[in-house]
Amino acid sequence: MDKFIPLSVPNFEGNERKYVDDAVEQGWVSTGGAYITKLETNLADYLGTPKVAACQSGTAALHLALIECGIMPGDMVIVPTLTFIAAVNPVHYQFAQPVFMDCDDSLCMDPVKLRRFCETECFLKEEQLIHKSSGKLVKAVIVVHVFGNLADMETIMEIAEQYHLKVIEDATEALGTYYTEGRYKGKFAGTIGDFGAYSFNGNKIITTGGGGAVTGRKEKEIQHIQYLSTQAKDDVHYYIHHEVGYNYRMTNVQAALGVAQMEELEEFIRRKNSNYRLYSELLETFNKGRMLTFRPGTRSNCWFYAVELDQVNRQEDLHRIISALQEKGIQSRAIWGLIHEQKPYQSALTFEIEKAVEYSRCVINLPCSTQITEDEICYVVEQLKEICVR
Numbered sequence: 536m537d538k539f540i541p542l543s544v545p546n547f548e549g550n551e552r553k554y555v556d557d558a559v560e561q562g563w564v565s566t567g568g569a570y571i572t573k574l575e576t577n578l579a580d581y582l583g584t585p586k587v588a589a590c591q592s593g594t595a596a597l598h599l600a601l602i603e604c605g606i607m608p609g610d611m612v613i614v615p616t617l618t619f620i621a622a623v624n625p626v627h628y629q630f631a632q633p634v635f636m637d638c639d640d641s642l643c644m645d646p647v648k649l650r651r652f653c654e655t656e657c658f659l660k661e662e663q664l665i666h667k668s669s670g671k672l673v674k675a676v677i678v679v680h681v682f683g684n685l686a687d688m689e690t691i692m693e694i695a696e697q698y699h700l701k702v703i704e705d706a707t708e709a710l711g712t713y714y715t716e717g718r719y720k721g722k723f724a725g726t727i728g729d730f731g732a733y734s735f736n737g738n739k740i741i742t743t744g745g746g747g748a749v750t751g752r753k754e755k756e757i758q759h760i761q762y763l764s765t766q767a768k769d770d771v772h773y774y775i776h777h778e779v780g781y782n783y784r785m786t787n788v789q790a791a792l793g794v795a796q797m798e799e800l801e802e803f804i805r806r807k808n809s810n811y812r813l814y815s816e817l818l819e820t821f822n823k824g825r826m827l828t829f830r831p832g833t834r835s836n837c838w839f840y841a842v843e844l845d846q847v848n849r850q851e852d853l854h855r856i857i858s859a860l861q862e863k864g865i866q867s868r869a870i871w872g873l874i875h876e877q878k879p880y881q882s883a884l885t886f887e888i889e890k891a892v893e894y895s896r897c898v899i900n901l902p903c904s905t906q907i908t909e910d911e912i913c914y915v916v917e918q919l920k921e922i923c924v925r
């Protein structure tokens with residue numbers, strides 16, 4: 536058989552089949568059932584938060600968080616441009632306006648520019664941040680922990696407190712990442728801001744096929760999110776509704792997968808960390824680029840490995856390398872195209888975007904499944920070195 540090393544595939548080595556069979560056997564396959572509650576409890580215990588709401592997707596989790604923040608049509612929400620577009624689309628679902636922000640060398644939002652935007656482009660009036668030139672309210676910031684790397688939450692929270700911004704952490708890639716030092720020592724990605732969203736899509740660190748979750752500081756708000764996610768149904772029998780709801784709740788079959796995956800999460804993180812170290816060692820002698828690192832003072836879940844390539848300044852160069860790897864049976868991918876350059880967002884507001892442009896041209900992701908072997912990692916690095924010398 537030809538060699539094929541996938542970028543990122545799910546790992547079902549645990550109780551997945553057992554729990555899914557159980558859910559099917561019991562007939563609880565839809566948006567009610569014990570596995571949903573169990574997954575929510577397990578996540579809340581793991582994260583150390585009062586409550587978690589399980590959703591159909593990470594995107595739904597982010598949308599519900601924005602609704603709970605009170606984001607209304609015409610409001611502004613500060614978002615990163617270098618990330619997956621699902622982090623931004625929910626802003627549009629609320630008919631609010633994204634303001635695109637640059638990244639720093641962690642690939643996460645640049646807090647220096649975030650502060651500068653608030654300081655120079657906005658003013659505070661009665662504890663509300665107002666965008667000078669449009670007069671619109673700037674209500675929230677969505678911070679993405681890119682590839683499992685914590686954004687600089689210490690600085691971002693300071694800014695958010697000063698300017699009365701709600702903070703939604705998009706921790707869809709960062710379940711299991713936490714601070715080991717500093718003001719937020721012991722705090723997980725997604726538990727520091729007002730809300731944190733997780734995703735259990737097929738390529739994430741744990742998967743329910745499709746799925747997500749949202750947590751937050753206030754139990755009441757997460758309870759309300761659960762209510763909104765189940766069509767805002769007020770009672771069991773009479774179909775009384777006081778609000779517009781959504782069909783966003785996770786199903787019991789998905790949750791059965793999730794409960795099994797949670798049992799393995801720490802083992803997955805252990806493997807991701809050890810494979811990351813091996814890649815880093817092997818790439819130390821690579822003179823055409825470097826492995827991007829995770830923030831010091833944190834334990835990262837090391838979800839995705841990113842290599843910054845030298846002398847790759849155009850998308851064509853990056854695609855040539857990706858195709859060459861593909862021919863060797865190695866699946867890799869380019870980092871995302873910038874969101875503010877995508878058709879739906881081309882007329883949106885941007886602020887001093889520079890670094891994101893550079894990184895979007897020269898970063899590739901290498902295979903990172905938990906099942907990858909040491910031999911396969913050596914092979915990937917060998918091939919990458921060879922291709923980049925050519």
Ligand SMILES: *Cc1c(COP(=O)(O)O)cnc(C)c1O
Pocket residue numbers: 591592593594595618619621622679705707708733734735736745746747
């Ligand atoms: C995966 C992902 C999402 C969306 O999660 P889904 O479960 O696929 O809806 C949002 N933001 C980022 C940064 C992601 O990587």
